[in-house]
Amino acid sequence: MSRILLIILILLVLPGCRDQKIVEELGFIHTIGYELIEEGENSGKLEVTISLPVAETLKQQTITTVVETSKESRIFLSKKTDKNLVSGQVRSILIGEKLAEKGVWDLIDTFYRDPVSRPTVKLSIVKSNPKQLLSKDYPEYKMVDTVIENLLKKEARLNTIPEMDIHKFAKDYLDDAIDPIAPIILQSEDGIMSDGIGLFSGDQLKTTIPAIQARIFFLLTGEFKEGDLLIKNEEEKVLFSFLTNKRSIDVTLGDKEEIDAKLSIDFKGFLLEYQGNKDITNEKEIEALENYIQENIENQIRDILETMKEHQIDNLGLGKYLKQKMDYQTWKNLDWPKTIDRVNVTPSVTVKIIDTGMVK
Amino acid sequence: MQTEKFKPFYLFFITYMTQTGIVLFMLPNMIANYFGYNGWLMIIPISVFAMIQIGLIAGIYYFNKGSSIFQTIETSFSKVNIIAKPLYLCLSIFWSVLSITVAKQYVHVMKFLYFPQTNIQWFVLLTLILTYYLVTSGIVTIAHVSTLFFFLSAPMIFLLIYFVPDFSFLQFSTFVFNEHNDFYGGMIELYTAFLGFEVTLFLFPYIKKEKKVFKYVFLGHLYTTLLYLSVTIFCYGFNSFQQLNYQVYPVINLLQYIEFDFIERLDSVFFILFYLKLLITITMYIWISLVTFKRVVKWSVQRSAFVLLVVGYLVTLPFVTKNELTSLLSLLAKVQILISIFLPLLVLTIIFLKRRRKHV
Numbered sequence: 266m267s268r269i270l271l272i273i274l275i276l277l278v279l280p281g282c283r284d285q286k287i288v289e290e291l292g293f294i295h296t297i298g299y300e301l302i303e304e305g306e307n308s309g310k311l312e313v314t315i316s317l318p319v320a321e322t323l324k325q326q327t328i329t330t331v332v333e334t335s336k337e338s339r340i341f342l343s344k345k346t347d348k349n350l351v352s353g354q355v356r357s358i359l360i361g362e363k364l365a366e367k368g369v370w371d372l373i374d375t376f377y378r379d380p381v382s383r384p385t386v387k388l389s390i391v392k393s394n395p396k397q398l399l400s401k402d403y404p405e406y407k408m409v410d411t412v413i414e415n416l417l418k419k420e421a422r423l424n425t426i427p428e429m430d431i432h433k434f435a436k437d438y439l440d441d442a443i444d445p446i447a448p449i450i451l452q453s454e455d456g457i458m459s460d461g462i463g464l465f466s467g468d469q470l471k472t473t474i475p476a477i478q479a480r481i482f483f484l485l486t487g488e489f490k491e492g493d494l495l496i497k498n499e500e501e502k503v504l505f506s507f508l509t510n511k512r513s514i515d516v517t518l519g520d521k522e523e524i525d526a527k528l529s530i531d532f533k534g535f536l537l538e539y540q541g542n543k544d545i546t547n548e549k550e551i552e553a554l555e556n557y558i559q560e561n562i563e564n565q566i567r568d569i570l571e572t573m574k575e576h577q578i579d580n581l582g583l584g585k586y587l588k589q590k591m592d593y594q595t596w597k598n599l600d601w602p603k604t605i606d607r608v609n610v611t612p613s614v615t616v617k618i619i620d621t622g623m624v625k
Numbered sequence: 626m627q628t629e630k631f632k633p634f635y636l637f638f639i640t641y642m643t644q645t646g647i648v649l650f651m652l653p654n655m656i657a658n659y660f661g662y663n664g665w666l667m668i669i670p671i672s673v674f675a676m677i678q679i680g681l682i683a684g685i686y687y688f689n690k691g692s693s694i695f696q697t698i699e700t701s702f703s704k705v706n707i708i709a710k711p712l713y714l715c716l717s718i719f720w721s722v723l724s725i726t727v728a729k730q731y732v733h734v735m736k737f738l739y740f741p742q743t744n745i746q747w748f749v750l751l752t753l754i755l756t757y758y759l760v761t762s763g764i765v766t767i768a769h770v771s772t773l774f775f776f777l778s779a780p781m782i783f784l785l786i787y788f789v790p791d792f793s794f795l796q797f798s799t800f801v802f803n804e805h806n807d808f809y810g811g812m813i814e815l816y817t818a819f820l821g822f823e824v825t826l827f828l829f830p831y832i833k834k835e836k837k838v839f840k841y842v843f844l845g846h847l848y849t850t851l852l853y854l855s856v857t858i859f860c861y862g863f864n865s866f867q868q869l870n871y872q873v874y875p876v877i878n879l880l881q882y883i884e885f886d887f888i889e890r891l892d893s894v895f896f897i898l899f900y901l902k903l904l905i906t907i908t909m910y911i912w913i914s915l916v917t918f919k920r921v922v923k924w925s926v927q928r929s930a931f932v933l934l935v936v937g938y939l940v941t942l943p944f945v946t947k948n949e950l951t952s953l954l955s956l957l958a959k960v961q962i963l964i965s966i967f968l969p970l971l972v973l974t975i976i977f978l979k980r981r982r983k984h985v
Contacts, residue, residue, distance in 0.1 A: 440865035
């Protein structure tokens with residue numbers, strides 16, 4: 266038996282020597298940017314920019330080409346470098362705003378289909394041009410593509426942008442009860458910054474939610490479990506840090522076409538910073554402050570829902586809760602999310618301030 | 626042939642290792658396609674049906690008192706050999722073709738996913754050599770090797786824990802079997818995923834006589850069912866239903882999603898580890914083919930095994946593309962279903978007829 270095991274071992278290990286890939290000869294594409302060209306002779310074509318780290322110089326190289334479909338781009342890009350381009354190490358895909366408005370599924374499908382690329386490749390929308398974003402020289406960054414990767418990771422952890430990858434996008438795009446979202450990044454004067462959430466209808470970018478409202482959005486999806494919330498108006502500014510957050514969505518179907526959804530969020534937390542004219546040592550004033558926070562959050566929730574109703578999209582996944590309450594035929598006849606107008610959402614937020622800090 | 630015997634608990638490993646094959650990687654997609662929403666429920670009745678089949682085989686073992694079914698068949702009537710011998714030959718060739726097709730399909734997927742530049746024939750040749758060594762070393766060695774391979778591949782199931790945070794019960798919805806296509810065809814396809822238990826029919830003379838021999842076959846089958854259920858349920862909870870319909874190999878997509886700080890792209894490691902499991906499936910079918918062949922032709926084991934492998938290889942040679950291999954395999958599996966149902970029934974009928982003759 267040991268002889269057989271030895272033969273098996275040798276035969277199993279040997280095929281590894283056949284399909285060789287020598288690291289020095291490969292160009293590991295790290296980030297790919299796509300943008301639609303709208304003007305000039307190349308109008309309607311794709312502008313593809315890739316960036317790859319070069320081991321010898323510890324810097325990155327960016328190459329751009331103009332093609333008709335995304336798959337072609339590999340052939341044209343390959344001509345411009347001495348390396349053999351491979352897409353197995355792609356970490357992020359940047360999609361220009363114009364292309365995102367036209368539709369991105371074809372592009373994502375190409376990545377989803379390719380056995381070499383991973384479903385964890387991060388996806389983001391670039392407000393400015395991806396080519397400019399990738400090829401600009403940033404004095405403080407050594408490699409801009411790793412900065413983008415880390416920025417996306419960090420901001421997603423802080424719940425200001427969604428962590429969106431190919432798998433998640435495909436999941437929400439193909440699902441009939443939810444529409445996908447994607448983070449937005451833009452090129453600022455001193456570098457790169459995240460700038461809220463892009464809301465899609467199908468695979469087309471419809472509208473955006475600013476970074477300040479993004480956390481409220483994640484409160485609704487239930488992904489934002491603990492952290493800081495900034496609530497301000499002209500007179501008051503409150504920094505509320507919450508520890509526990511209970512969220513529930515309760516859907517009831519009315520007699521007629523009416524659908525009622527009750528969104529309740531229950532917080533407990535600390536007051537970290539307060540600027541305003543309330544006396545936060547007084548219990549009644551604290552209660553008033555709690556009410557103020559509640560109302561503020563409820564209003565912001567209403568705003569988000571109004572935006573979704575305006576564009577007939579459901580990026581929160583309310584449809585999934587509706588689906589639970591319906592039989593199959595009713596769900597199919599509903600034609601979700603075009604009928605999101607029929608849903609009356611009542612947000613109900615309860616805030617409990619446990620403590621107001623180290624000083625009185 | 627070796628007259629050595631193995632302990633009954635090896636039947637657990639043989640049953641499980643023969644049952645599961647590459648179908649595991651496609652099973653959730655297959656189930657979503659055929660049975661629609663919450664299609665995983667169908668695994669249970671199909672598994673129960675396979676269990677009844679195992680019950681029949683257990684009955685034969687009990688009535689036969691552990692002697693070979695060939696003996697039972699050959700001593701049934703005076704001139705039975707005229708029918709039996711050509712039938713044996715046909716079955717033998719059929720099983721050899723079946724097992725080489727299984728091997729080719731796996732190798733095809735392996736080449737497509739991980740070794741795009743390697744010629745497919747190399748892998749087929751490699752598989753044939755390994756199978757030849759395993760088959761000619763006798764059933765006891767096969768039993769031992771399958772135990773070893775089981776422990777190499779079994780811990781993979783713990784990877785499902787990685788998906789617990791992304792698992793959502795909302796994805797299941799309350800619809801049952803809506804959006805199904807070809808429900809009955811699906812039941813047959815799903816039943817093929819459980820095929821492999823029927824090889825135990827040929828193992829009778831090689832099992833050490835103990836109490837409750839077939840307990841282990843049932844356990845092996847239950848373990849397969851459990852594996853299928855957990856993988857499918859996780860796929861239903863991790864992907865959206867429409868996405869599951871879209872993916873050809875949902876389990877590979879699942880594996881690709883696993884990323885640790887120190888390692889990523891684990892899917893290739895696991896897919897290749899799965900080769901070991903497949904090797905046992907192929908070996909077991911070649912082995913029953915060999916045992917049947919030896920009833921007709923009095924060649925040495927080595928020569929018979931070689932001839933069977935060559936015949937199987939030559940017959941499957943024209944089938945190259947994925948679609949050709951899939952439709953060939955699906956056809957062969959359907960024939961194998963008939964064999965797995967009617968062979969035990971035939972043997973049982975013979976046993977009862979014999980008993981009645983004795984009593985008269």
